[in-house]
Amino acid sequence: MVDFEVVELPDHDAPAVGDTAPDFTRPLVEDEYWEDASLSDLTDDGPVLLVFHTMDGAFPATYIWNNLRDRGVPDDVQAVGVSISSPYEHKTFLAEREVDARFFSDPAAGIATEYGIENDLDDMAGITEHRPAVFLLDESREIQYRWVAEAWPDFPDYDDVAAAVSDL
Amino acid sequence: MSDDQPAITLYRLQACPFCERVVRVLEEKGLNYQSRFVEPMHSDRDVVKRISGKRTVPAIVDENTGVTMSESANIVEYLENSYEGAA
Numbered sequence: 145m146v147d148f149e150v151v152e153l154p155d156h157d158a159p160a161v162g163d164t165a166p167d168f169t170r171p172l173v174e175d176e177y178w179e180d181a182s183l184s185d186l187t188d189d190g191p192v193l194l195v196f197h198t199m200d201g202a203f204p205a206t207y208i209w210n211n212l213r214d215r216g217v218p219d220d221v222q223a224v225g226v227s228i229s230s231p232y233e234h235k236t237f238l239a240e241r242e243v244d245a246r247f248f249s250d251p252a253a254g255i256a257t258e259y260g261i262e263n264d265l266d267d268m269a270g271i272t273e274h275r276p277a278v279f280l281l282d283e284s285r286e287i288q289y290r291w292v293a294e295a296w297p298d299f300p301d302y303d304d305v306a307a308a309v310s311d312l
Numbered sequence: 313m314s315d316d317q318p319a320i321t322l323y324r325l326q327a328c329p330f331c332e333r334v335v336r337v338l339e340e341k342g343l344n345y346q347s348r349f350v351e352p353m354h355s356d357r358d359v360v361k362r363i364s365g366k367r368t369v370p371a372i373v374d375e376n377t378g379v380t381m382s383e384s385a386n387i388v389e390y391l392e393n394s395y396e397g398a399a
Contacts, residue, residue, distance in 0.1 A: 235351070
């Protein structure tokens with residue numbers, strides 16, 4: 145992509161494949177409204193692709209969701225995003241990108257702490273967001289596939305994600 | 313969304329005084345409810361229109377009684393009558 149070393153992120157403390165993903169409750173935004181929901185509510189209905197991403201206006205959020213959408217991933221699994229953006233921004237993003245997903249709103253990045261994937265943003269005082277990461281969860285929230293950003297920016301191998309979803 | 317979802321769903325708009333009026337009564341009566349926050353733009357509130365026939369909030373759906381209702385004064389009166397002595 146570029147002819148220099150991309151800045152690396154420090155070590156993370158994310159749960160690994162085989163671990164149970166921590167449960168949490170936050171406002172979950174769909175196309176018409178939002179309401180408090182738990183991750184376990186969603187996994188009770190089936191596997192979940194949990195995608196932590198940058199705040200909605202930043203380009204990595206657009207890249208990740210466009211790529212997942214274009215591979216049809218949200219058609220095959222419940223696709224769920226998480227970022228620090230407000231429910232209002234989530235609604236706009238989902239509508240504009242025509243992404244068939246639901247997004248949790250976590251403005252204080254408490255879930256980032258819970259998952260060991262905090263990303264303190266340089267020169268945006270007071271703002272911590274979620275390091276980009278993807279977890280594929282089965283019905284018991286056991287992690288089947290994991291990707292965590294190691295550089296800034298960094299993107300998952302979308303074909304690997306799609307393959308992991310197909311293998312469920 | 314989950315199996316233990318409360319019977320009462322309240323469609324509301326953040327900081328809408330009419331909605332807060334209904335919330336106050338729900339709280340006073342100790343009733344469990346689940347809030348669904350909708351669009352500030354009246355014309356975009358199709359979900360509310362589908363359930364109640366109008367785009368106004370607050371609107372409640374009460375699965376205990378099968379009632380769907382809008383207008384805060386009506387809702388307050390309904391709650392007072394239906395859940396007399398609750399809490």
